[in-house]
Amino acid sequence: MAKAHVTTTVNGDEYEFLCEPQQSLVNVLRDELRLSGTKEGCSTGDCGACSVMMDDRLVCSCLVLAVETEGKHIETIEGMGTAENLHPLQRRFLEINGLQCGICTPGILVAAKALLKKNPNPTETEIRFWLAGNLCRCTGYDKIIRSVQAAAEDLRKDKSNGNHS
Amino acid sequence: MATILEESGFNPDADLKVVGTNPVKHDGLDKVLGRAKFGADVYLPGMLYGKIVRSPHAHAKIKSIDISEAKKLPGVKAVITGADFPEIPQGSGWGDMSRTTIAREKVLFDGHPVAAIAAISEQVAKRACKLIKVEYDVLPHVIEVEDAIAKDAPILHDYMRTKGDEDAPDVPTNICEKMVSKIGDIDSGFASADFIVENDFDSKPMHQGYIEPQGCIADYSQDGLVELWTCTQAPFVYRDRLSAILKIDAAKINVQQSELGGGFGGKTGFYAEPLAIVLSKKASAPVKMTLTRTEVFRGTGPVSGTKSRIKMGCKRNGKIVAAxxxxxxxxxxYTGSMYFNAPNAMFTRYDLPNIYIEAYEVVSNRPKVNSFRAPCVPQIVFGVEGLIDDMAKKVGMDPIDFRLKNAATEGHTTIYGDTWGPVGFVETLEAAKTTEHYRTPIKSGEGRGISCGFWFNRGGETASTMTLAPDGTVTISTGTADVAGSRISIAMMAAEELGIDVDKVRVKMSDTNSLGFNRVTAGSRTTFSVGMVVVDNARKCIGELCRRAANEWGVAEEEVKFENGEVKPASSNVGDFAPMSIGDITSKTTMTDGAIVSSSSMNVTGAGPGFGVHIVDVKVDEGTGRVDVLRWTVIQDAGKAIHPLQVEGQLQGAAIQGMGWALNEEYIYTQEGQLDNPGFLDYRMPVASDVPMVDCKIVEVPNPLHPFGLRGVGEVPVVPTMAAVGNAITAAIGIRPTSLPMSPPKLLDLIEKRDTLYP
Structure with missing residues (x-):
């Protein structure tokens, strides 16, 4: 079967890859680009472990065909922060123990970041409904919600201090 | 010298500096950065992709398998069937395990593997799967327990006779085992009761629901060594089972555990791993296999569905006299459900004079069950704690007071023969009474439920090494898995014992070549058992540090002591020597006796039983049968919480898993015996918007057999969950649900029944 040639930007870097027309974005991110931080939990858009941003829109990368990403900008967990410069969400998840096994964590962090960009001061209910597409089996969600609440507060403080990064 | 099993050194007045704090877990950073490597995250040069062909039938004879077309497809490097596995007789433990991995004579459930393929890409492997032609002779199947034990039931195994039942006739049966447990005299117990309550209960299988599907990569080298990277709770158990069913020496198999994306018991037994090894051998290349979610549901172990009849009697004063x-x-x-946990645990926490339990394990055309937190216990406790509530109501007692009246205490001898040391059931119940939740009156139209749970907690074979580096930092190798953060707790116990900062300690999950056998990470044994061997290692290292310091100072070993991470003279009489840190001593190994290393391997004993109480408030929509869980509080005895945030995480996660089992989760089969809901859309696990915050109250009644007093915490908190929800629903709607899950259609039926019974 002829493969398609695709050029896309992932975390600010330009990538070219060949893929079969039916290959999903998560499949290409992991198996072709070896960006394995994005996890595949169900392949049907139900668990959210593969959440990434595509042109500023939160998507399940298992439901996006890799060929659809031509010319698009993809952001994955690998682009979210570094050990020296963690995103407030990453820092709060660590401090509050918002992760146990960690398999859902990349998807939840990406989804939560998208929420806070849209809604910097979400209520507990708004956080719970936004994250309803991200399954976690370890935590019972309690410390995930608390981590997002704490990070939202951090980001609001950052912003009022004039740090817009 | 006494071993740590004989003398734990537990000191209730110890001034603990690390234990009881909440440092960030060392494995956390890679996990929030997307760098942590889980089962599916390893890629090797020349690697192939493996895929499994599964049975569409619940029960069928395999007449033939034609692999010729699949083999011809370009890119296919190996095709295997059951014929590629060593022959092991049916009905033996290893024979059953081998046949669960890949079918031989018959397929026994929808999703049973019949063949596997390795190809250059996942896409090619998937195409090749469709080219394999299997001819089946479809047989009548049986799914439910009541159908499987009926007289004319389709029989799965002609050779099966009921183990443990001497009266059973010598004819094939689907009942694999019978177990009878008793205390006292049940008939006179019931004769003395003022109130008797009785009900039938049933539960459906739920899946462990780990978000990481099984993923592994196997590399069979041409000199016969197997390297296996996999997400597992049991690297050593996998090695030994692989050795047995593949007939490869255990020493030639090296299992390296990856990060584990959830297990909850479901990754204590392998699925794709033996297939990946046999494919790798045949293709002479590494083979990676990752299950899809559908395969996880159809092919990997859910928990046991159950049916039960439970009867209990009590006196007017609230004392339970018979169960x-x-x-x-x-x-x-196949057999192997761990059903025996239920008779041992279902009533254990109450001091009952008369008990009689008959338990049966039954085969049917379902995937082989696997462990889940407190295997086989929560779904039975659902009934027990419901009847306890019914009795409390009959005698007119507060549900916690009723349980306190019957609570077992130190010195209690259990149905399985153990006599308890210090236990914290009474303290846990008392703590529940003082929670703000329990003291807040329930609103009209809502219902509150209380329930309790017990788990044995486990020890078992545990081996670990400790290595002191020249700079004084410490590496610990463990052969257990880290299912949710045990590495940090282990590092904390070592840091506490060694008197150093926890950041100076790192815990590495070892491969099976590098350590002695470690039992499966399950049963709430890991932090407890590894804690024992790690503290043992720390003490041995401290002994060696003292010896070397004494040598250097030219004094006797008894004249030095180890305190706050330093070796110092035991008294001012010894001499004026500046204290030496660990690094001061380990940096001089060139001049002394080489590196300081300690190894400890033991069959750990002394696990202290654990108890929990859950309080749940619900509201039931009587028009739709939907249940909203409004508030949930977990009270549990942790003995000593090493890392309290991690302990809370265990309690909260278990509560919500139990909530799913209570309200939604179940396996649904078609008439043809095919699983009808093998995906997260139709198998509905709780999502963030379904659940409340879960409040926790950690009680600490120390287990003196552990150096820091800890008890396992992972199993207990799931045990009371469904009963707590069930009791809350009963309080809300005025009639008791007895069937799990308590899903909307069932509750609507029940509400209708109530309105007919009590118009």
């Missing part, structure tokens, strides 16, 4: 039960457990197509 009787008949229990049936699904095990899938």
């Amino acid at each position: 009787e039960a008949e229990l049936y457990f699904q095990t899938g197509p």
Whole structure:
């Protein structure tokens, strides 16, 4: 079967890859680009472990065909922060123990970041409904919600201090 | 010298500096950065992709398998069937395990593997799967326990006779085992009761629901060595089972555990791993296999569905005098459900004079069950704690007071023969009474439920090494898995004992070549058992540090002591020597006796039983049968919480898993015996918007057999969950649900029944 040639930007870097027309974005991110931080939990858009941003829109990368990403900008967990410069969400998840096994964590962090960009001061209910597409089996969600609440507060403080990064 | 098993050194007045704090877990950073490597995250040069062909039938004879077309497809490097596996007789433990991995004579459940393929890409492997032609002779199947034990039931195994039942006739049966447990005299117990309550209960299988599907990569080198990278709770158990069913020396198999994306018991037994090894051998290349979610549901172990009849009797003063039960457990197509936990644990926490339990394990055409937190216990406790509530109501007592009246205490001898040391059931119940939740009156239209749970907690074979580096930092190798953060707790116990900062300690999950056998990470044994061997290692290292310091100072070993991470003279009489840190001593190994290393391997004993109480408030929509869980509080005895945030995480996660089992989660089969809901859309696990915050109250009644007093915490908190929800629903709607899950259609039926019974 002829493969398609695709050029896309992932975390600010330009990538070219060949893929079969039916290959999903998560499949290409992991198996072709070896960006394995994005996890595949169900392949049907139900668990959210593969959440990434595509042109500023939160998507399940298992439901996006890799060929659809031509010319698009993809952001994955690998682009979210570094050990020296963690995103407030990453820092709060660590401090509050918002992760146990960690398999859902990349998807939840990406989804939560998208929420806070849209809604910097979400209520507990708004956080719970936004994250309803991200399954976690370890935590019972309690410390995930608390981590997002704490990070939202951090980001609001950052912003009022004039740090817009 | 006494071993740590004989003398734990537990000191209730110890001034602990690290234990009881909440440092960030060392494995956390890679996990929030997307760098952590889970089962599916390893890629090797020349690697192939493996895929499994599965049976579409619940029960069928395999007449033939034609692999010729699949083999011809370009890019296919190996095709295997059951014929590629060593022959092991049916009905033996290893024979069953081998046949669960890949079918031989018959397929026994929808999703049973019949062949596997390795190809240059996942896409090619998937195409090749469709080219394999299997001819089946479809047989009548049986899914439910009551159908499987009926007289004319389709029989799965002609050779099967009921183990443990001497009266059973010598004819084939689907009942694999019978177990009878008793205390006292059940008939006179019931004769002395003022009130008797009795009900039938049933539960459906739920899946462990880990978000990481099984993923592994196997590399069979041409000199016969196997390297296996996999997400597992049991690297050593996998090695030894692989050795047995593939007939490869255990020493030639090296299992390296990856990060584990959830297990909850479901990754204590392998699925794709043997197939990946045999494919790798045949293709002479590494083979990676990752299950899809559909395969996880169809092919990997859910928990046992059950049917039970439970009867209990009490005196007017609230003292329970008799308890009787008949229990049936699904095990899938082969024995091995751990059903025996139920009779041992279902009533254990109460001091009952008369008990009689008959428990049966039953095969049917379902996937082989696997462990899940407190295997086989929560679904039975659902009935027990419901009847306890019914009795409390009959005698007019507060549900916690009723349980306190019957609570077992130190010195209690259990139905399985152990006599308890210090236990914290009474303290846990008392703590529940003082929670703000319990003291807040329930609103009209809502219902509150209380329930309790017990788990044995486990020890077992545990081996670990400790290595002191020249700079004084410490590496610990463990052969257990880290299922949710045990590495940090282990590092904390070592840091506490060694008197150093926890950041100076790192815990590495070892491969099986590098350590002695470690039992499966399950049963709430890991932090407890590894804690024992790690503290043992720390003490041995401290002994060696003292010896070397004494040598250097030219004094006797008894004249030095180890305190706050330093070796110092035991008294001012010894001499004026500046204290030496660990690094001061380990940096001089060139001049002394080489590196300081300690190894400890033991069959750990002394696990302290654990107890929990859950309080749940619900509201039931009587128009739709939907249940909203409004508030949930977990009270549990942790002995000593090493890392309290991690302990809370265990309690909260278990509560919500139990909530799913209570309200939604179940396996649904078609008439043809095919699983009808093998995906997260139709198998509905709780999502963030379904659940409340879960409040926790950690009680600490120390287990003196552990150096820091800890008890395991992972199993207990799931045990009371469904009963707590069930009791809350009963309080809300005025009639008791007895069937799990308590899903909207069932509750609507029940509400209708109530309105007919009590118009």
